[in-house]
Every structure is written in structure tokens, then in C-alpha cells.
Amino acid sequence: MSTIDWFVLVFTLLAIVLYGVYKSRGTKNIEGYLLGNQSLPWYHVCLSVMATQASAITFLSAPGLAYSSGMGFVQFYFGLPLAMIILCVAFVPVFHRLKVYTAYEYLEQRFDLRTRALTAFLFLIQRGLSTGITIYAPSIILSTILNIDTTYTTLFIGGLVICYTVYGGTKAVSYTQLLQMSIIFSGLFIAGVIVVQLYPPTVGFTRAIDIAGKMGRTEAIDFSFDWNNQYTLWSGLIGGFFLQLSYFGTDQSQVGRYLTGASVGQSRLGLLMNGLVKIPMQFLILLIGVLVFTFYQFEKPPIFFNKVELAKLEKSRFEPELRQLQDDFSKVFDFKEQQVQLLNQALDGNDEVIINQQRIALQSADKEIKRIRGEITELMKKNDSDAEVNDNNYIFLNFVTTYMPKGLIGLLIAIIFLASMGSTASALNSLASTSVVDIYKRLINTEGSEDRYLRVSRLFTVVWGLVCIGMALYASKLGNLIEAVNILGSYIYGTILGVFLVAFFLKRIGGRAVFFAAILAEIIVCLCGYFQVVAYLWLNVIGCLLVVVLAWLLQLFNKKAADISTSG
Template identity: 75%
Template structure:
């Protein structure tokens, strides 16, 4: 990167951290530290909720996912608006009325302590692991730019976020997130404009989308009911609805954001706006990936986007074989360019029959290129069995650093850092609040002072920060980060949601029944997930339904059991 880019990047990060620390001064009690005195307006709530969900993974992996497989991932979010409506009607007023710090406090009031502890424990496992992945995402950037090991960059990013989260608590998180999301929206808009600007002069936005469409990258909606297809209309509407409802309704990293709202109406309005804005935002991010795909039909893409792994292969004993593969790749790209230009001419003639025929030729050329790339990854594994052969996370980063103008490169990389900082800070804050309120305060030190609980919250933030950094150091082998986070969540969110739905709507079921139902359902979900029985989004539905049905069944058995005489 240039000096201008480094200046923009460093200045943006420093301003964000200083702003958050300044605005959160005065967090001297646990109410302020964990809930920000419940004083934030709806637009703070909305941007904070969005920033918590939109981590660096979103801006690194989503364009790469669209580049390699198209727009289908947008269906993941189709259940979000409906989930926001249900949350506003049911969850938000209950949480505000009970004046809870965490979502799991309610479960003890409704059931018992062991049910509260179980759901809190499940949350801590899921959020602790997934936060490690969100820390790893921006460390990829620094390691690529500086050509150093991701261990050092992971430690730097993690330490930076821990600092201002420990200092300011939820207010620091929310205020920095508001500024982060404002910068992110501007940067994404500029990135989209620049991709189109860098295309050949005779290729406008419409033709760029058409060419990507002919090569299978713009199919956003799949109407087929296929339980093994990860992204269809039905998995998004049904599986996505259950996942989003559980994530926003029971995951403390999100509940903590809207519990800081000044009132029920402010929290509701923030959530509803999130439901309206999130899908267009995600669509735009994926669309940028599609446009980058079109760009690389006219400009030769790297044979593998992870330059660190590529450099290792070039310096290995397999370099001769690799050079031969590169020759084939260069020839395949030149042949594909001829077919792309032919498609350009046919699109101008507006004759559909030859366009359809040429589409098949283009798709075949695309598959040939993918086959050659597969030869490269096979060679990487031969050279190093631990090589990271998934380069989806590097596609957008490679494009940004090589083709965008000075200044904008620094801004877009700052955006990815900001997204990571926002989501990681929210997660650390939620992990700390759940640890202190649901575990420490309830099971270990029940009669501590407010100052002791505040100190425990800060120590818990540091502890979870270290745990998440440790997880981040092992995150390089899990493939596309965006999918990995959602798959991990789908193993647990359905079970937790089932517990909450029983609490809200099945009044005759007690804590003992729901506790055993949750354990049984979680075991089934883990087995189904490991066996890949269905697409991962359906695990949210199955887990939730299992908890509800098993809880009702177990309660009936308990009711029929004879009562022992005292």
C-alpha cells in the first residue's frame, strides 16, 4: 500500500477508537458498563445491531462467495424482516419490562437456574468460537499486505479491540459502531462505482451484470425445495427465519445492543430498520463480488488469490509443475476472453438464440478455468498437507489492493477492520455480561458489590478476548469464513430458540422438562450436522421444533409419574 493508504487506514482506526473511548467515559457502574444506562436512540440501536452482525467476514467472504458461486447467499437473509417483527412483538417488551441485563435472566424467572445456566453456557461456546473467526478475518489483510504471519496480526487486532471494550463497555461499542457503519456505507458505495469504472469503456453496469448472469453468477432466487441445498427461497424464509430469530432474540451479542435502547419503541424501531436495510446492504455486497467477477473476465485473475500460499508453492520443489499449470491457465484465459468478446457482440445484437448457445460455451470455459485452479490446490496439498486451499476470502482483498486508486484502498481496508472491530467488541461485551450476570453473580459470588461486578466484567472481557484470539489462531483451516460462522451458529441457535419459545408460549412446561429436552435436541443436532443430513440452515428449524416437542412430551411423562410420599 502507498503512504496515502496507510495514512487513511491508521487515521480512521485511531479516530474510531478515540471517539468510542471519549463518548463512553463515565462507565463507573455495571448498569452503564453493560447497558449504557439504556439511553441510546433508535438509529444508534439500528447501526449497532447491523455492525454487530456485519463483521469483517461479511466484507471479505461475501464478495468471494458471489465471485465463485453467485448471488444465492442473499436468500440467507429473506427470513430477517419477519424475524424482526416477531422480536418487536414478543421479545423486546418482555426484556425491557423485566429490566434484565442478559436474555438468560428471564429463563431463571420462568424455569430454574439450571436451564438459565445451560443456555448461557451454549451461548458462551458458540459466541466464543465464532468471535475467534471474526478476529481472524482482518488479520488476513494485514498478513497479506505486510507479508508476515497471521499470528502477529491476529494478536494486534485482538488487543486493539480488547482495549476499548474493556475501557468503555457497551457505550464504547455502540458509539464506535455508529461511526463505523456510516463509513462502511460510504466505502461500499465508492467500491461499487469503482468496479464499474474499471471495466472496459464499452462495458457498462447492465452489460457487466448480463455477462456475469450468462456465466451463472446472478441467480439470486432458487425456488426448488431441496433440503440439501444450502441456499434456496425456502431455506432462507424458513431456516433463515429461525436462525435470525434465535440470533437476534437470544444471542446476548445482539440482545445487549437493543437492550441499550432508551425505550421499547426505540429498540423496536432500531430492529425494524435493521430488517429493512440489511437485505439491500447484503445484496450490494454480493453484487460487488459479481462485478469483480465480470472485471476478471477482461483482466486476468491470479491463478490463486492467496498470495502467501502461492509464494510457498513457487519456492517449493513443485515449482516446475506449477509453471506448467500456469502456462495452461494463461492459455485458457486467452481462449475465454475470445468467447467473452463474442458474447459482448451477441448481446448488442439482442438475438436470444445465439446468446443462449454462447452462454454454454462461456460456462464450459469457466469450468475449464476452475479445473486448472483445482490442479494448483492439489499441488499445494502435495507440497504442504496443511496448506489453506480456499481462497474465497482473498478475492475482494486482492482486487482492492491491486486495482483501486490510492486512498480508496486504505479506506476499504479500514472498513474491513472497522467491521471486525465492531462485531468483535459487541461479542466480547456480550460474553463478559453473560459470564458475570448469568454465571459469576448467580453461581459464584451472589452478594458482591456493584464495583466488584464491574471489575469482574472487565476481567471477563480480557479473558474472553484471550480465548477468542486463541481460536482465531486456528481459524485458517475452516474454508469460507462467512459460511463457517453461520454453520457454527446453526448447531446451537435452534436449541436456544426452542427453550425461549417454550418459555414464552408453552406455559405448562416446567424447567426440568425443557432442560432435558434441550440436551437431547442438542445431541441430535450435532449428530445431524456432522453427518450433513440436511443443509445447515434447516438445523435451526429442527433444533427448535425438537426442543418444543420433547419438552411437551417429557412434561407429560413427568406429570404421569407417581408422586413419592414425604
């Protein structure tokens, strides 16, 4: 990067952190540290909720996912608006009325302590692991820019976020997220405009979409009902609905965001606006990936987007094989570029026969490129068994650092950093609040002072930060990061959601029944996921329905057993 880019990057990051610390000064008790004294307006709630979900993973992995496989991932969010409506009707009023710090406090009032502890424990596992992945995402950027191992950059990023989260708590998180999302929206719009400007003179925005469409990258909706297809209309509407309802309704990293609302109305409005804005936002992020894909049909892309891993291979004993594969790649790309030019001409003349011929030729060339890239990754694994062989997360980053103008590179990289810092800070804050309120304050020290609880909250923030950094060091093994986070969540969110649905709507079911139902459901979900019985989004539906049905059956069995005992 140029000196200008480094200045823009460092200035933006420092300004955001100092602003959050300044706005959160004077935090003196646990309510201020964990809930921001419940004083924030709806737009703060909306942007904070959105920023917590839209981590660096969104801006690194989503364009790469669209580049590799198209727009289908947008279906993942189709259940979000309905989930927001149900949250506003059923969840938000209860949490505000009871004045809880965490979502799991309610479960003890409704069931018992062990049910509260179980759901809090499941949350801590899921959020702790997922947060490690969000820390890893921006470390990829620094490692690419500085050409150093991700281990060092992961430690730096994790330490930076821990520092300002420990100091300011949830208020620092919310205020920084407000500014972060404003910069993020502006930067993404600029990036999209510049991609189009880099196309050849004969290719504009519409033509770029046409070309990508002929190569299978613009199909956003799949109406088929296939249990094993990750992204369809039905998996998004049904499986996505259950996942989003559980994520926003029971995950403390999100519940903590809208509990900061000044009133029930402010929290509701913030959630509803998030439901309206999120799908278009995600569509546009994926669209940028499609535009980058079209750009690389006219401009030769790297044979492998992770420069660090490619450099290792270039210096290894496999360098001759790599050179041969690079020659093959160049020949295939030259052929592919000719076919794209012919396709562009055919689109000008609206000649469907030639368009179909070129589409088939391009798809064949795509397969050949995938074969060559597959051989590259095999060489990488032979050279280093721990090599990171999935480069989806580097595609958009490579484009930004190679083709964006000076100054804008620094801004776009700052955006990805900001997104990661916002979501990671929210997660650390939620992990600390759940550890203190649901574990420490309830089970270990029930009579502590406000000052002590505040100190312990900060201590838990540091502890969870270190745990998440440890997970981040393993994250390179998980492939596409945005899918990894959602797959991990799908193993646990359905079970937690089932517990909350029983709590809200099935008043006759007690704590004993729902506790054992949750344990059985989680075991079954993990087995289904391990053996890949269905696509991962359906795990949320299975987990939720299992808890509800098993809890009902266990309660019925307990009642009959009690009746028999009484009559006997």
C-alpha cells in the same frame, strides 16, 4: 499500499477508537458498562445491531462467495423481517420490563437456574468460537499487505479490540459502531462505482450484469425445495427465520445491543429498521462480488488469490508443476476472454443463438479453470499439509489492493477493519456480560459490590478475548468464513430458540422438562450436522422444534407419572 493509504487507514482506525473511548468516559458501574445505562436512541440501536452482524467476514467473504457461486446467499436473510416483527412483539417488552442484563436471566425466573446456566453455556461456546472467526478475517488483510503470517496479524488485531472494549464497555462499542456503519456504507458505494468505471468502454453496469448472468452468477432466488441445497427461497424463509429469530432474540451479542435502547419503542424501531435495511445491504455487497467477477472476465485474475500461499508454492520443489499450470491457466483465460468479447457482441445484436453458444463455451472454460485451480490446491497441500487452500476470502481484498486508486485502498481496508472491530467488540462485551451476570454473579459471588462486578466484567472481557484469539488461529481451516460462522451458529441457535419459545408461549411446561429436552435436541442436531443429513439452515428448525416437542412430551410424562404416584 502507498503512504497515503497507510495514513488513511491508521487515521481512520485511531479516530474511531478514540471517539468511542471519549464517548464512554465516566463508566462507573456494571449497568453503564454492560447496558450503556439504557440511554441510546433507535438509530444507535439499529446501526449497532447491524454492525454487530456485519463483521469483516461480510465484506471479505460475501463478495468472494458471489464471485464463486453467485447471488444465492442473499436468500439466507429472507426470514429476517418476520423475525424482527416477532422479536418486537414478544421478546423486547419482556426483556425491558424485567430490566435484565442478559437474555438468560429471564429463563431462571421462568424455569430454574440449571436451564439458565445451560443456555448461557451454549451461547458462550457458540459466540466464543464465532468471534474467533471474526478476529481472523481482518488479520487476512494485514498478512496480505505486509506479506507476513496471519498468526502475527491475528494477535495484533485481537489485542487492539480487547483494549478499547475493556476500557469503554458497551457504550464505546455502540458509539464506534454508529460511525463505522456510516463510513462502511459510503465506502461500499464508492467501491461499486469504481469497479464499473474499470470496465472496457463497451461494457457498462447493465452489460456487466448480463455477462455475469449468462455465466450463472446472478440467480438470486431458487424456488426448488431441496433439503440438501444450502440456499433456496424456502431454506431462507423457514430455516433463515429460525436462525435469525434465535440470533437476534437469544444471542447476548445482539440482545445486549437493543437492551441499550432508551425505551421499548426505541429498541423496537431500531430492530424494525434493521430488518428493512439488511436485505438490500447484503444484496449490494453480493452485487459488488458479481461486478468484480465480470471485471475479471476482461482482466486476467491471479491463478490463486492468496498471495502468501502462492508465494510458498513458488519457492517449493513443486515450482516446475506450478509454472506449467500457470501456462495452462493463461491459455484458458485467453480463450475465455475471446469468448466473453464474442458474448458482448452477441448481446449487442441480441442474437440468442450465438449468446447460448458463448454461454456454453464460457461455462466450459470456467470448469477448466476450476480444474487447474484444483490442481494448484493439491500441490499446496502436498507442499504444506496446513496450507490455506480456500482463497474465497481473498478475492475482494486482492481486487481492492490491486486496482483501487490511492487513498481509497486505505479507506476500504479501514472499513473491513472497522466492521471486524465493531462485531468483535460487541461479542466480547456479550461474552463478558453473560459470564459475569449468569455465571459469576449468580453462582460464584452473589454479594459482590458494583465496583467488583465492574472489575470482573473487564477481566472476563480480557479472558474471552484471549480465548477468541486462540480460535482465530485455527480459523484458516474453516473455508469461507461467512458460511463457517452461520454453520456453527446453526448447531446451537435452534436449541436455544426452542427454550425461549417454550418460556414465552407454553406456560405449563416446567424447567425439568425443558432442560432435558434441550440436551436431547442438541445431541440430535449435532448428529444431523455431523452426518450432513440436511443443509445447515434446516438444523435451526430441527433444533427448535425438537426442544418444543420433547419438552411437551416430557412434561406430559412427568404429569402422568405424578398422577400415578398420587393415586397410588
